[in-house]
Amino acid sequence: QFEQLERADHERDLLRVRGSLRSISEDVATRVKDYAHWDDTYRYLAGGYPRFLADNIADGWFADYNVDVLMFVDRDGRALWSRVRDPETAAVVSTPPALREQLRGVNLSNVGAEDSVNGVFWTAYGPLVYAAAHASRSDGSGATSNGFVVMGRFIRVEAFSQETQL
Secondary structure, three states: OHHHHHHHHHHHHHHHHHHHHHHHHHHHHHHHHHHHEOHHHHHHHOOOOOOHHHHHOOOOHHHHHOOOEEEEEEOOOOEEEEEEEOOOOOOEEEOOHHHHHHHHOOOOOOOOOOOOEEEEEEEOOEEEEEEEEEOEOOOOOOOOOOEEEEEEEEOOHHHHHHHOOO
């Protein structure tokens, strides 16, 4: 009987963890699509809006938008700009080369224009829930021609444990 109670507790914990991860993943996917399906981003990736970052990614953006990783990739797979909010210091820093390569390797070949691809991978900062989407104009036209946007959120073990009540 004790083993059955233990098993039931573990199953309940697993359901809470899965639910929390799903919620984080859906939130990051919504946020990346907000930026990917926007005329300003589309123009930036095409080279037609050089002030895009200054106009749209101000100090505090990462904290306000609840995102730890942001990267813009052009049609040739080059990272035009990428930054990471360090989970320990909250400082926004250049994306380490290994993480930048992981993010550039996200496969969008089977993803529709309105969809995103998301997942989790391990980084030097810990687990990262990420989402990526093709850039398009706000009306949905032009998808896949200019590049893509990647966003991510690090899983902080302490906060995650509290959220899932583990």
